[in-house]
Amino acid sequence: GCDASILLDGPNTEKASPKTRGLGAFVLIDKIKQVLEARCPGAVSCADILNLATRDAVFFSGGPSYPVFLGRRDGRDSHAAWVDLPSPSISWESSLAYFESKGLDVQDMVTLLGAHTMGRVRCSNILDRLYNFNNTGNPDPSMEALTLRYLRKQCPPKLKLGQPNPLINLNPSNPTHRFTNSYYTRVLTNKSVLGVDQQLRYGGDTYDLTDEFASSIEDFKGGFAYSMSRMGGHKVLTGTKGEIRLDCRMVNK
Numbered sequence: 001g002c003d004a005s006i007l008l009d010g011p012n013t014e015k016a017s018p019k020t021r022g023l024g025a026f027v028l029i030d031k032i033k034q035v036l037e038a039r040c041p042g043a044v045s046c047a048d049i050l051n052l053a054t055r056d057a058v059f060f061s062g063g064p065s066y067p068v069f070l071g072r073r074d075g076r077d078s079h080a081a082w083v084d085l086p087s088p089s090i091s092w093e094s095s096l097a098y099f100e101s102k103g104l105d106v107q108d109m110v111t112l113l114g115a116h117t118m119g120r121v122r123c124s125n126i127l128d129r130l131y132n133f134n135n136t137g138n139p140d141p142s143m144e145a146l147t148l149r150y151l152r153k154q155c156p157p158k159l160k161l162g163q164p165n166p167l168i169n170l171n172p173s174n175p176t177h178r179f180t181n182s183y184y185t186r187v188l189t190n191k192s193v194l195g196v197d198q199q200l201r202y203g204g205d206t207y208d209l210t211d212e213f214a215s216s217i218e219d220f221k222g223g224f225a226y227s228m229s230r231m232g233g234h235k236v237l238t239g240t241k242g243e244i245r246l247d248c249r250m251v252n253k
Contacts, residue, residue, distance in 0.1 A: 002236055003242055004245070005077065007050075008077075014082055029053065033049060033247070045074045046244075051072070058179060066228060073241055076251045087196070088194045088195060089128055099112075102231075106205045107205075116170040117179065129195050143192075143198070171193070
């Protein structure tokens with residue numbers, strides 16, 4: 001959401017990258033933009049809409065509200081090669097290095113990964129944990145047995161091209177996608193869906209923060225509001241940079 005480049009349509013945009021497969025709700029952003037343009041022409045950027053819509057989606061799911069500083073501008077370019085997302089199976093050390101490269105710290109990492117208490121993921125992102133962990137031909141030995149059995153039922157091994165790649169819940173304990181702290185309880189009991197989430201159990205600070213958030217939904221809410229505000233200020237365009245798009249799917253003519 002830095003400059004809303006993810007919203008631009010095109011054959012080689014970020015939206016077209018395999019790494020962003022599963023993102024949705026673009027039509028909802030279009031509707032919000034249409035209402036704003038009718039009432040406040042050329043005033044609210046698509047980047048600000050993304051940040052405000054995220055805050056409100058969190059709040060209406062039972063999470064915290066938090067201040068969103070406005071004045072972002074929209075970028076004019078988007079390239080699939082720009083998509084910079086870490087592997088879902090990396091170690092906590094590699095995950096922390098990634099977050100630190102964005103100006104965030106270990107508390108931000110543990111807190112923001114907690115967003116996985118909601119949402120869905122493609123089976124292709126966890127097949128290695130289910131069937132070939134570290135190229136051993138076996139599942140991840142850290143995964144709790146009933147969780148492994150459930151996920152294997154949801155995600156059969158991919159044996160041929162064209163086989164379905166279903167979306168499954170990141171947090172099977174939360175099928176209605178409410179803002180809860182059950183994500184952290186699952187980490188502590190080896191029931192995480194993503195490898196990067198399970199890794200939070202193995203670092204000293206990451207374990208302590210996970211334990212704190214599993215014990216207190218209020219601590220998680222407070223930390224989440226703070227870290228989302230920090231992330232929302234990363235590499236934004238302001239002033240005369242970029243533009244305020246009239247249509248979030250295309251640059252202004």
